[in-house]
Amino acid sequence: MNGRDDFNERLRKARQRQGLERSTRGADGDGQGGLPPSALRIGLRAGAEVVSALIAGAGIGWLIDRLLGTFPWLFMLFFAIGGVAGVLNVYRLFNPRKGARK
Amino acid sequence: MAAEGKTIDALSQFELTHALGPVGAAVNFTQSNAFMLIAAAVIVLLMTVGMAPRAIVPGRLQAAAETFYEFVENLVVGQVGHEGKRYFPFVFTLFMFVLLGNVIGLFPYAFTYTSHIAVTFGLAAIVFVLTTLVALALHGKKFFGYFFPEGAPLWLAPIIVPVEVVSYLSRPISLSVRLFANMVAGHVLLKVFATFVVLLGGLGIVGPLVATLPLAVNVLLIGFELLVAFLQAYVFAILTSIYLHDAVHLH
Structure with a gap:
C-alpha cells in the first residue's frame, strides 16, 4: 500500500498548492448545525423550534388531561411549559450547552 | 390537469393512489411506497455498481459514491467525534434515503414521499428512539x-x-416538520406557478407572452428546489449527528 500512501501525499501537496485544501474546521465549525448563516434560514429554523416545542408541550398536556379527565388545566400548564421550552430551544440554537462536560 | 375548471389545485399532487394496479390496491401499496423502493434501489445500485471497479483513480459513478460516503463520514465524525463512526451506517442510510426522496420527487410524474408528515415523522421517531436508547445504553441512569x-x-x-x-x-417534531414543510412548500409553489403558465397562456394574443414570466419563475424555482432538496437532507443528517453527539457525550 506504499504506492497509495505516496499518491495521497502527492495529491494533498498538489491540492495545497492550488489552494483546494479546505481547512479542517469550517465545514463543521460555525453554529450548532454548521449551516451557512442566512438570516431567513436561521429565522425559519428558530420558528420551527418554537412551534415544535409548543406542539410537544400542548400534546403532552392534552394527553395527560385526557387520561386524568382534568381537561383544560394541565393542557394550559404544559402549553406554557412548551412556550418556555421553545425559547430554550432557540437559546440552545445559538449557545449549545457546554456545561457538565463529564 | 391542474387548470381544469380554471382553479389552482396545488394540493392534489400529494394524494396517495395505489400503484401496481389491482395487486397494489389489494395490499394498499401506494405510489409513495413504490418511490421509496425506487430510491432504495437507486442507492443500492449506486453503491454496488459504483464501487465495483474499486479503482484508485475513480470513474464517474465511483467518484459519486465516494463523494457521498466521504461527505457523510466527515459530517458524522466532525459532529460526534471519533467514536461516532459506529453510527455512520445509520446516518448514511438516513441521509441517502431523504436525499433521494427529495431529488426523485423533483422529476415530472414522480411522487415526493418526504412531503408526507407520516414518513418524515416516522424517520424522526426512529432517530429519537435510537438516540435515546444509545444514551441509556452508554450512560444508564x-x-x-x-x-x-x-x-x-x-x-x-x-x-x-x-x-x-x-x-x-x-x-x-422539529426534525420532521422542517423536512415536511420544506418539501410541501416547494412543490406547492412549483404547482402554483405551473398553473399560472396554463391559465395565462389561454389569454388570447398576449397570453403566451405573459405566460413566459411564471415559466421563468418555475425554472428558477426548480434550481432552488434542488438546493433545498440537498440542504434538507443535509440538515436531517447533521441534526441526527448532533443528537447522537448529545447521546454519546451527554451534556
Whole structure:
C-alpha cells in the first residue's frame, strides 16, 4: 500500500498548492448545525423550534388531561411549559450547552 | 390537469393512489411506497455498481459514491467525534434515503414521499428512539441527569425538568416538520406557478407572452428546489449527528 500512501501525499501537496485544501474546521465549525448563516434560514429554523416545542408541550398536556379527565388545566400548564421550552430551544440554537462536560 | 375548471389545485399532487394496479390496491401499496423502493434501489445500485471497479483513480459513478460516503463520514465524525463512526451506517442510510426522496420527487410524474408528515415523522421517531436508547445504553441512569443541569439550585427542579423534557420531546417534531414543510412548500409553489403558465397562456394574443414570466419563475424555482432538496437532507443528517453527539457525550 506504499504506492497509495505516496499518491495521497502527492495529491494533498498538489491540492495545497492550488489552494483546494479546505481547512479542517469550517465545514463543521460555525453554529450548532454548521449551516451557512442566512438570516431567513436561521429565522425559519428558530420558528420551527418554537412551534415544535409548543406542539410537544400542548400534546403532552392534552394527553395527560385526557387520561386524568382534568381537561383544560394541565393542557394550559404544559402549553406554557412548551412556550418556555421553545425559547430554550432557540437559546440552545445559538449557545449549545457546554456545561457538565463529564 | 391542474387548470381544469380554471382553479389552482396545488394540493392534489400529494394524494396517495395505489400503484401496481389491482395487486397494489389489494395490499394498499401506494405510489409513495413504490418511490421509496425506487430510491432504495437507486442507492443500492449506486453503491454496488459504483464501487465495483474499486479503482484508485475513480470513474464517474465511483467518484459519486465516494463523494457521498466521504461527505457523510466527515459530517458524522466532525459532529460526534471519533467514536461516532459506529453510527455512520445509520446516518448514511438516513441521509441517502431523504436525499433521494427529495431529488426523485423533483422529476415530472414522480411522487415526493418526504412531503408526507407520516414518513418524515416516522424517520424522526426512529432517530429519537435510537438516540435515546444509545444514551441509556452508554450512560444508564445518568442519562436522566441530562434533564437537570448540574449546579442549578434544587428548588428550580419543578420548573427546569418539565421544560427540559418538553424540549427533548420536541426534537423529533422539529426534525420532521422542517423536512415536511420544506418539501410541501416547494412543490406547492412549483404547482402554483405551473398553473399560472396554463391559465395565462389561454389569454388570447398576449397570453403566451405573459405566460413566459411564471415559466421563468418555475425554472428558477426548480434550481432552488434542488438546493433545498440537498440542504434538507443535509440538515436531517447533521441534526441526527448532533443528537447522537448529545447521546454519546451527554451534556
